Amino acid sequence: MKSETKTMKLKALFWLIVYVCVFSTYFIWDKKLSGGIGYFSFIVGGFLLFYSLVLTAIAGRTLKRFAHDKKDEFIPDRFVDNGIYNCMRHPMHLGIGLLPLSVALISGNLAMILASGWGIGATFWFVLAIEEPETLRKYKDDYIKYLQRTPAFTFSLKCLENGLYTLKDNSLTQQNSKVELKGFEAKHYDKLIDTVTLGWYPKFIEQVIKDLDLKEGVKVADFGAGTGRNALLMLPYIKDNGEVISYEIGQEMQNQFLQNTKDFQNIKLENKSILEDLDKENYFDVVFISFVFHGFTQGNREKIIQNAYKLLKPEGVFAILDFNEFDIEKSSFYVRLPVKFLECPLASDFINRDLEKMLSKYNFQDFKTKTYFKNYLRSPILTTSAIF
Numbered sequence: 087m088k089s090e091t092k093t094m095k096l097k098a099l100f101w102l103i104v105y106v107c108v109f110s111t112y113f114i115w116d117k118k119l120s121g122g123i124g125y126f127s128f129i130v131g132g133f134l135l136f137y138s139l140v141l142t143a144i145a146g147r148t149l150k151r152f153a154h155d156k157k158d159e160f161i162p163d164r165f166v167d168n169g170i171y172n173c174m175r176h177p178m179h180l181g182i183g184l185l186p187l188s189v190a191l192i193s194g195n196l197a198m199i200l201a202s203g204w205g206i207g208a209t210f211w212f213v214l215a216i217e218e219p220e221t222l223r224k225y226k227d228d229y230i231k232y233l234q235r236t237p238a239f240t241f242s243l244k245c246l247e248n249g250l251y252t253l254k255d256n257s258l259t260q261q262n263s264k265v266e267l268k269g270f271e272a273k274h275y276d277k278l279i280d281t282v283t284l285g286w287y288p289k290f291i292e293q294v295i296k297d298l299d300l301k302e303g304v305k306v307a308d309f310g311a312g313t314g315r316n317a318l319l320m321l322p323y324i325k326d327n328g329e330v331i332s333y334e335i336g337q338e339m340q341n342q343f344l345q346n347t348k349d350f351q352n353i354k355l356e357n358k359s360i361l362e363d364l365d366k367e368n369y370f371d372v373v374f375i376s377f378v379f380h381g382f383t384q385g386n387r388e389k390i391i392q393n394a395y396k397l398l399k400p401e402g403v404f405a406i407l408d409f410n411e412f413d414i415e416k417s418s419f420y421v422r423l424p425v426k427f428l429e430c431p432l433a434s435d436f437i438n439r440d441l442e443k444m445l446s447k448y449n450f451q452d453f454k455t456k457t458y459f460k461n462y463l464r465s466p467i468l469t470t471s472a473i474f
């Protein structure tokens with residue numbers, strides 16, 4: 087252990103010397119890039135600095151999470167080939183090696199830019215001639231296989247994405263769900279969603295409600311109602327003799343709901359969880375649930391389906407507006423990144439499941455579906471016309 091600590095110190099000294107050599111050139115020759123090239127260098131350097139810091143941080147956290155059998159040991163004692171280490175062997179060194187170049191480009195100092203090229207050369211040498219043979223001696227065959235399947239370095243952004251994703255807590259628990267909105271997000275839910283979607287959402291949700299084809303006088307249960315926006319959009323279709331009963335447990339959402347719907351007697355709020363055993367049996371023509379269902383564990387989703395079935399009249403419809411089933415890894419980046427990093431892991435779990443199969447298990451049938459937003463979203467409608 088003592089010799090490993092000594093080696094670590096020597097390695098740290100090596101990096102210190104590389105950094106000092108690169109940065110000290112600044113004081114030797116103060117020629118700077120000017121005009122357009124100077125600005126270009128500044129911008130490229132900024133991006134590179136961000137990249138190298140993110141890369142180093144991801145690599146460091148991956149080692150911290152996966153490389154230690156004994157939690158309080160600094161030196162890794164376990165071979166790590168997952169997360170960011172699954173797509174490159176030396177992310178930490180790439181990050182550390184690019185740092186002087188990024189600072190040099192930001193400063194625009196020509197001597198430093200040229201010297202940082204040597205710094206990168208020193209990084210490659212150090213990794214391939216010193217570090218790697220040492221790791222090879224330590225992990226033998228495992229490392230040979232790893233070496234054959236994994237490049238030493240890559241600039242792939244997908245690699246960065248996968249590295250970051252591995253660090254996320256991806257456990258499929260209800261505690262890890264984001265479906266119960268609170269605080270700022272809940273207080274400004276409608277405005278946030280309209281802004282983030284650049285004004286697309288209001289027209290979209292109007293269209294979805296229109297597509298429900300609600301008839302005058304029908305009774306609708308709105309599961310996880312939010313601010314009341316959906317209930318208000320239903321009113322022109324169900325008219326005064328129809329009714330919306332909204333189930334919502336979030337305090338901030340309830341406050342907005344009551345304020346928004348105060349003028350309409352036929353929109354009512356029930357402060358009840360859709361996971362509870364709900365009591366209005368055989369009462370509703372439609373149960374609507376919008377962007378709520380994916381946020382539950384599979385066990386809880388099944389409770390919600392059973393509740394919907396119980397509350398619906400025979401031949402009533404269960405309408406679920408949510409993500410469609412698709413291959414997340416093959417989806418466009420503007421869908422993949424929010425799903426992986428902003429949504430809870432339950433959303434990915436839901437996207438990978440067969441919804442029709444899930445619902446037919448509880449006697450729903452006649453699956454009609456309409457897709458939206460390049461097939462990434464859908465609103466299937468299922469009738470309960472009844473296989474008993």
Ligand SMILES: C[S@@+](CC[C@H](N)C(=O)[O-])C[C@H]1O[C@@H](n2cnc3c(N)ncnc32)[C@H](O)[C@@H]1O
Binds near residue numbers: 266310339359378
């Ligand atoms: C993402 S928001 C969607 C709101 C609304 N359906 C919409 O489309 O605008 C999810 C809502 O479900 C509510 N919710 C979460 N868990 C619930 C539960 N167990 N019972 C009832 N409502 C719930 C949250 O408080 C939140 O208002």
